[in-house]
Amino acid sequence: MNYVSTAVTPVVSPFDALGLTDVTAKLEDSILIVTLNRSHKMNSFSEKMGVDLVRIFQFGDQDDRVRVIVLTADPASPAFCAGVDMEEVTRGSSLLGRKEDTEIGHRDPGGQVAMAIYNNRKITIVAVNGHASGIGLTALQFPFDFRFIWSGSKLTIPFVRLGIAPESTSTYLLSRLIGESRAAAVLFSGAVMQPDSPFLSSLYYEVLPQRTDVLPSAIVLAKTISVNFSQTSIAYSKGLLHHAGTSIEENHLLDSRVIKLLGTSRDAAEGAKAFMQRRKPKFSDTLTRSLSPWYPWWKITDVRHPKSKL
Amino acid sequence: MNYVSTAVTPVVSPFDALGLTDVTAKLEDSILIVTLNRSHKMNSFSEKMGVDLVRIFQFGDQDDRVRVIVLTADPASPAFCAGVDMEEVTRGSSLLGRKEDTEIGHRDPGGQVAMAIYNNRKITIVAVNGHASGIGLTALQFPFDFRFIWSGSKLTIPFVRLGIAPESTSTYLLSRLIGESRAAAVLFSGAVMQPDSPFLSSLYYEVLPQRTDVLPSAIVLAKTISVNFSQTSIAYSKGLLHHAGTSIEENHLLDSRVIKLLGTSRDAAEGAKAFMQRRKPKFSDTLTRSLSPWYPWWKITDVRHPKSKL
Amino acid sequence: MNYVSTAVTPVVSPFDALGLTDVTAKLEDSILIVTLNRSHKMNSFSEKMGVDLVRIFQFGDQDDRVRVIVLTADPASPAFCAGVDMEEVTRGSSLLGRKEDTEIGHRDPGGQVAMAIYNNRKITIVAVNGHASGIGLTALQFPFDFRFIWSGSKLTIPFVRLGIAPESTSTYLLSRLIGESRAAAVLFSGAVMQPDSPFLSSLYYEVLPQRTDVLPSAIVLAKTISVNFSQTSIAYSKGLLHHAGTSIEENHLLDSRVIKLLGTSRDAAEGAKAFMQRRKPKFSDTLTRSLSPWYPWWKITDVRHPKSKL
Numbered sequence: 001m002n003y004v005s006t007a008v009t010p011v012v013s014p015f016d017a018l019g020l021t022d023v024t025a026k027l028e029d030s031i032l033i034v035t036l037n038r039s040h041k042m043n044s045f046s047e048k049m050g051v052d053l054v055r056i057f058q059f060g061d062q063d064d065r066v067r068v069i070v071l072t073a074d075p076a077s078p079a080f081c082a083g084v085d086m087e088e089v090t091r092g093s094s095l096l097g098r099k100e101d102t103e104i105g106h107r108d109p110g111g112q113v114a115m116a117i118y119n120n121r122k123i124t125i126v127a128v129n130g131h132a133s134g135i136g137l138t139a140l141q142f143p144f145d146f147r148f149i150w151s152g153s154k155l156t157i158p159f160v161r162l163g164i165a166p167e168s169t170s171t172y173l174l175s176r177l178i179g180e181s182r183a184a185a186v187l188f189s190g191a192v193m194q195p196d197s198p199f200l201s202s203l204y205y206e207v208l209p210q211r212t213d214v215l216p217s218a219i220v221l222a223k224t225i226s227v228n229f230s231q232t233s234i235a236y237s238k239g240l241l242h243h244a245g246t247s248i249e250e251n252h253l254l255d256s257r258v259i260k261l262l263g264t265s266r267d268a269a270e271g272a273k274a275f276m277q278r279r280k281p282k283f284s285d286t287l288t289r290s291l292s293p294w295y296p297w298w299k300i301t302d303v304r305h306p307k308s309k310l
Numbered sequence: 311m312n313y314v315s316t317a318v319t320p321v322v323s324p325f326d327a328l329g330l331t332d333v334t335a336k337l338e339d340s341i342l343i344v345t346l347n348r349s350h351k352m353n354s355f356s357e358k359m360g361v362d363l364v365r366i367f368q369f370g371d372q373d374d375r376v377r378v379i380v381l382t383a384d385p386a387s388p389a390f391c392a393g394v395d396m397e398e399v400t401r402g403s404s405l406l407g408r409k410e411d412t413e414i415g416h417r418d419p420g421g422q423v424a425m426a427i428y429n430n431r432k433i434t435i436v437a438v439n440g441h442a443s444g445i446g447l448t449a450l451q452f453p454f455d456f457r458f459i460w461s462g463s464k465l466t467i468p469f470v471r472l473g474i475a476p477e478s479t480s481t482y483l484l485s486r487l488i489g490e491s492r493a494a495a496v497l498f499s500g501a502v503m504q505p506d507s508p509f510l511s512s513l514y515y516e517v518l519p520q521r522t523d524v525l526p527s528a529i530v531l532a533k534t535i536s537v538n539f540s541q542t543s544i545a546y547s548k549g550l551l552h553h554a555g556t557s558i559e560e561n562h563l564l565d566s567r568v569i570k571l572l573g574t575s576r577d578a579a580e581g582a583k584a585f586m587q588r589r590k591p592k593f594s595d596t597l598t599r600s601l602s603p604w605y606p607w608w609k610i611t612d613v614r615h616p617k618s619k620l
Numbered sequence: 621m622n623y624v625s626t627a628v629t630p631v632v633s634p635f636d637a638l639g640l641t642d643v644t645a646k647l648e649d650s651i652l653i654v655t656l657n658r659s660h661k662m663n664s665f666s667e668k669m670g671v672d673l674v675r676i677f678q679f680g681d682q683d684d685r686v687r688v689i690v691l692t693a694d695p696a697s698p699a700f701c702a703g704v705d706m707e708e709v710t711r712g713s714s715l716l717g718r719k720e721d722t723e724i725g726h727r728d729p730g731g732q733v734a735m736a737i738y739n740n741r742k743i744t745i746v747a748v749n750g751h752a753s754g755i756g757l758t759a760l761q762f763p764f765d766f767r768f769i770w771s772g773s774k775l776t777i778p779f780v781r782l783g784i785a786p787e788s789t790s791t792y793l794l795s796r797l798i799g800e801s802r803a804a805a806v807l808f809s810g811a812v813m814q815p816d817s818p819f820l821s822s823l824y825y826e827v828l829p830q831r832t833d834v835l836p837s838a839i840v841l842a843k844t845i846s847v848n849f850s851q852t853s854i855a856y857s858k859g860l861l862h863h864a865g866t867s868i869e870e871n872h873l874l875d876s877r878v879i880k881l882l883g884t885s886r887d888a889a890e891g892a893k894a895f896m897q898r899r900k901p902k903f904s905d906t907l908t909r910s911l912s913p914w915y916p917w918w919k920i921t922d923v924r925h926p927k928s929k930l
Contacts, residue, residue, distance in 0.1 A: 064400055086895060096883030097876075103914070106880035111872035119866055122370055123498060145494050160857055162895060163887030163903060164852040165878045171860040172871035175489040181797040181823050183861060184765050188743060189825070189841070190848065191398035198822065202508065203491050206501070221499070225396035228500065230473040240481040241493060248552075249611035251482035252421035256407075258475045265475030275396060277471060283473060294413070301869035415834070433808060455804050472725055487801040512818065513801050531809070538810065540783040547780055550791040551803060558862075560922035561792035562731040566717075568785045569727035573716035581783030585706060593783060604723070 014063070015080075016058060022049035029066040030226040031219065032060045036140075039077035044085040045135045047093045049107035054098050057116040057124075065287040065305060067234075070119065071140065072127040073214045073310040080128045080153065080154045080273040081136030084110075096164065109307055110139035110168030115303070116144035118173065118242070121227050121287055127218035128153055131213045139168035145238070146205045148218040149195045156200065168171050178202050230267040230283040243298040261292050312479040324373070328366060332359035335366050340377040340536040341529065342370045346450075349387035354395040355445045360419035363449075367434075368418045374596040377536035377544075379430065381450065382437040390438045390463065391446030394420075406474065408563040409533045417615055420449035420478030425613070428453035428483065428552070431597055433535050437528035438463055440519045449478035451486060455548070456515040458528040459505045464586045486510050540577040540593040542600050553608040564607065571602050633682070637677060642669035645676050650687040650846040651839065654678045656760075659697035664705040665755045667713045670729035673759075677736040677744075684906040685750075687846035689740065691760065692835045692840030694745040700748045701775065702757030704730075716784065727925055730759035735923070738763035738793065738862070741855040741907055743845050747838035748773055749831045760789035762797060765858070766825045769815045770839040776812045798822050848886040850903040852910050863918040874917065881912050 017027045024035045032230050034056050036043040053071075060069040062091040073080045084095050092098065097106035117139075126141055128149040133156050141147055161167050166174075166187050174183040178199075185191075185199040193200050195207045205221070207213045225234075236258045245251040263267050274281035334345045344366050346353040349594050363381075370379040370597040381392045383450050394405050402408065407416035412473045426447075429435050438459040444600045450453075452459055469476050476484075476497050484493040495501075495509040503510050503516045515531070520570055535544075546568045577595040586593035632686040634644045644655045654676050656663040657821050673691075680689040693700045695773045704715045717726040737759075746761055748769040753776050761767055779786050786794075786807050794803040798819075805811075805819040807818065825841070828834045829894050845854075856878045882888050887905040894901035 031436045038447060038529055041859050053716060061564070086892060092898070096888065099884070103880055103912070104877060106876045106883075107775065108876040108879050111876060115868055116870060117655060120744060143747075144776065145498055147491075160845075160849040161510065161852050161891065161901070163885060163889075163891030163901065164882045165875065166856045167875050167879050169868050169875065171857075172864040172868055175796070175861060175864060176489065178489050179796065179822065181767075183826050187857060188765055188845075188854070190844070202489065205495050207738045213520060214883035222433070224500070225470075225498075229470040233473050233475055233595075234468045234498070238477045240476060241485060241490065241497060244482040247608075247611055248479050248482050251479045252418065252425060254417040254612050255477050255479060255481065256416045256421060257414060259418050259477050260407035260411060260413055262474045263416075264409070265473060266691065268406065269473075270813045271471065271473030272396060272400060273723055274399070276717060281471070281473065285473075292413070298867075301867055301873070303849045303872050326635035380834050443907075453850065455808055456928060457801075485797070488799050494669070494863055515805050534768075534810070535780075539780040543780045543783050543785055544808070544864065547785045550786060551795060551800065551807060554677065554792040554795060557918075558651065558735055558792050559923045561789045562728065562735060562923050563790060565787050565791065566726045566728040566731060567724060569728050570721060570723055571786050573726075573786045574719070575783060577783030578716065579783075581781065582706060582710060586710070586780060591781070595783075602723070 009121045015056070015059070018059060020052045020056060022046055023052040023056060027065065029223065030065060031222045032056070032066045032069045034069065034071045036073040036077070038069070038082060041076040041081040041085060042075045042082035044082045045087045045095070045110070045139070046088055047095060047109060050113050053113045054116045057120055061120045061123055064231070064288050066122055067123060067231055068123045068153050068219050068222040069223050070125045070127060070215070070219070071144070072129055075129055075211065079136070079152070080132045081140050081288060082131070083136055083158070088090060095180050105305060107174070107303065110135045112137045113141040114169045115171065117171070121238065123229070124236055125222055126220045127215040129214040131155070135168055138166060138170035141203070142170055142173040147203055148206045148208065148214050149204050150211045150214050151207045151209050152211070153194055153195055154192050155194065156199065158186055158190060160188060161190050166200070227282060227287055228273065229271070230285060231255035231287055232265065232267055234261060235248035235291065236262060236286055236295065239296060239298070243296070257294070265290065314323055325369070326436055328362070328369060330362045330366060332356055333362040333366060337375065339533065340367070341532045342376045342379045344379065344381045346381070346391060349384040350584070351395060352389040352392035353383050353387045355405070355420070355449070356395045356398055357405060357419060360423050363423045364426045367430055370431045370432055374541070374598050376432055377541055378433045378435060378532040380435045380437060380525070380528050380532050381454070382436045382528070383519045385439055385521065387440060389446070390440035390442045390449050392441070393446055393468070395446035397505070398538060399463040415615060417613065418477050420445045423449045424453040424479045425485065428479070431548065432541070433544055435528045435532055439524040439527040441465070444468055445478055446482035448476060452478070452480055452483040452512070456528070457513055457522050458516045458518065458530060460521045460524050461505055461519050462521070463505055464502050465504065465510060467497055468500060470498060471500050497529050500600060538590060540581065541597055542575065542595045543572060545597055545601065546572060546605065549606060549608070553606070567604070575600065592597070628840050635676070638672070638679060640672045640676060642666055643672045643676060643726040647685065649840045650685060652676070652686045652689045654689065654691045656691070656701060657692040661705060662702035663697045663700040664702045665715070665730070665759070666705045666708055667715060667729060670733050673733045674736045675739055681740045684851070684908050685778065686742055687851055688743045688745060688749060688842040690745045690835070690838050690842050691764070692838070693749055694824055695831065696750055698749060699756070700750035700752045701760050702751070702756035703756055713765055725925060727923065728787050730755045733759045734763040734789045734793065738789070741858065742851070743849070743854055744837070745838045745842055747835040749834040751775070755788055758786060758790035761823070762788070762790055762793040766838070766841060767823055767825045767829065767830070768828065768834050770831045770834050771815055771827045771829050772831070773815055774812050775814065775820065776810070777807055778810060780808060781810050824859065828911050848900060850891065850905060851907055852887055852905045853882060855907055855911065856882060859916060859918070863866070863916070877914070885910065
């Protein structure tokens with residue numbers, strides 16, 4: 001298997017129009033594998049890497065052929081991601097805000113990536129096969145549904161040491177993921193931790209002793225999901241987890257409606273039939289064809305740049 | 311001890327009017343013990359079981375004689391609860407929504423049960439003395455104040471495998487209970503877990519090595535609570551935990567008011583006196599007589615069926 | 621080192637105007653050390669102790685010389701804090717509400733302390749060098765950024781046993797800190813726990829085997845923070861963690877603005893320079909001079925007493 005480069009895919013890749021340079025992508029058996037491709041820079045996060053990641057995760061969200069998206073890093077790199085590219089920052093990239101931006105005009109590139117992952121309607125998995133710093137945790141680990149990691153990874157969030165602050169929507173995500181006690185320890189201690197740290201361990205679905213085992217283990221889960229799970233079920237379920245409502249009563253109205261919508265779907269009929277016949281289901285509903293216009297039911301705050309036409 | 315059947319209670323049971331069939335109930339020393347009673351169907355969740363559970367938990371909420379409610383399952387059953395009764399579903403029960411319901415007309419029976427438990431003003435304890443699947447976790451474990459379980463229990467949430475979605479207000483409850491990282495692992499992996507799983511373990515107050523130890527251990531805690539704790543204290547304290555306000559300042563206004571209300575109560579006077587005299591308190595305040603009209607202070611969304619007269 | 625008394629500080633202490641009696645304070649190397657000073661009463665929480673704590677934490681918040689605040693207890697006391705002073709309560713202190721207060725007129729003194737700590741813009745650390753009960757956990761541990769504790773500490777929340785309810789904003793804080801499953805176990809079991817309890821352990825940053833090691837270990841972290849971290853970074857970062865917004869999109873707008881504000885600051889320039897030069901940064905921005913008028917960006921509910929002129 002070669003998850004590193006798109007060079008081995010057919011002549012016309014579905015990703016050609018995306019103009020990817022700092023990541024590569026490969027679609028295989030409904031699994032979209034995305035690889036950080038800046039090993040010469042320890043996979044540090046560049047402005048272009050952020051653009052590439054938003055594009056490829058949006059592609060994965062919208063293309064019905066994709067059931068699971070897996071992010072990993074070129075194993076040739078000494079780090080999974082060594083943080084933002086500080087050379088780019090000092091040259092004036094948008095990573096910490098351009099000089100010409102007004103106070104409310106900046107849009108954090110890490111946050112754009114985090115939203116493209118967290119709001120993705122497909123299952124997202126990250127395979128952290130190396131050390132990670134700053135944005136290598138915040139944007140590139142926190143927003144995923146499942147996190148696999150190498151036990152030897154050294155992990156640190158250095159923002160308060162650098163005179164800046166946690167970005168990439170990390171304060172929102174981390175307190176939701178593991179609670180505010182551990183989030184404070186991770187964000188404010190400046191300590192270097194490993195995956196078995198009691199502050200971080202609940203983030204990880206699986207911790208692997210070998211760097212080279214991380215991606216294959218993530219792929220095993222990705223295959224289970226892509227073969228056995230309904231695409232529409234996943235989209236509604238992620239919606240219910242991320243937008244559960246502000247009270248148990250509101251959640252009851254939401255999940256009742258989802259159950260009713262899915263309960264009459266082809267996938268639910270197939271799921272029940274397969275269950276009774278003790279065989280694997282063959283789901284055929286897709287997001288393009290089968291989602292109710294009611295989805296998404298939550299209000300989405302417009303985060304476009306005030307002057308953006310996008 | 312026989313917690314299994316109401317048949318040994320006096321001729322006129324306080325539960326007769328409830329018409330229970332799929333659960334049994336017994337009131338002993340202020341502890342209401344409810345037992346799932348469908349061992350011939352592996353205690354799978356029927357429409358009637360849902361109705362019975364709502365009725366008996368509402369009874370426990372309203373009857374001042376009840377201080378603690380304990381749910382368990384007939385130990386003759388191979389499972390604590392094997393999920394929804396799929397035969398009922400295929401016969402067209404309301405469990406996944408009836409055909410004649412509109413998109414917004416369905417009310418998930420599991421959610422009705424979950425709300426009757428989570429909103430209960432008495433302490434609720436579940437004694438999971440067997441395996442559990444789907445609704446056997448979502449409605450029958452998550453909404454409780456305390457969860458006791460057999461270490462050998464096999465636990466799984468199969469919704470995404472069945473083409474449906476997590477129900478019974480489980481996305482609301484699980485993310486609040488254990489955080490979104492573990493909730494995603496439990497809801498989206500489809501994996502079979504046991505109580506010592508790092509994803510589930512923080513749900514459980516006590517894990518017992520023997521199935522037969524689970525209920526007795528739960529009863530020990532129930533007795534401690536029923537003998538030593540103030541009923542009104544519990545109702546206000548549960549209210550504060552479930553409806554803590556949206557900021558620390560709002561919580562301060564709420565708990566200040568609760569402290570003032572309770573601080574001048576007979577139970578608080580008795581509690582302070584017993585503390586100074588180093589003896590056990592004898593609390594006499596009841597929910598019927600002693601709750602302020604201000605309780606509940608939170609807005610409750612109306613979840614009745616649009617056409618319901620109830 | 622003598623952290624116990626201010627008596628050894630110079631003739632004119634900056635704290636003289638505060639009129640502290642039930643706590644002492646000492647400022648050393650940008651670290652403000654506050655010590656509970658009622659060992660004759662097992663450091664039980666008096667009305668005056670509450671007033672003193674609010675004053676000294678507000679001092680620490682406002683004085684630019686202070687970078688970290690550490691709370692500990694006089695080690696001569698058999699307990700870190702044995703709960704509220706029940707003798708004061710029975711004499712009619714405001715701790716449980718005065719008789720003349722209306723139902724909405726009481727302001728819980730523990731909550732006033734908790735807010736002064738949780739809303740503090742400096743890093744706050746507690747060094748729990750003994751047993752703790754009730755308010756000794758709720759007001760004096762939960763609101764801190766970091767908790768250090770002696771492994772032998774016995775910890776209990778006895779409110780439901782006393783006929784009252786969890787106070788000091790503890791239901792808000794505890795569910796955010798460790799999730800509602802563990803919070804319920806801590807608040808409703810009435811059990812005596814130790815720091816290695818699975819319900820409590822995630823609260824603590826470090827657990828020390830010796831009582832006398834707790835404060836020195838806390839000071840080590842305090843020094844790391846006071847020397848290496850930007851004061852403005854900490855203030856904005858704490859704001860982002862405590863007020864993360866109600867959606868990932870809202871959080872993205874908030875942290876983008878913080879990144880833009882900090883990204884052009886002297887501290888960020890110094891932080892980047894120090895990083896590239898592989899040396900320690902020398903931060904000079906202060907809260908008085910360098911915070912944007914936009915901070916705090918969140919709405920603060922007015923919790924003053926209805927008739928208060930403060």
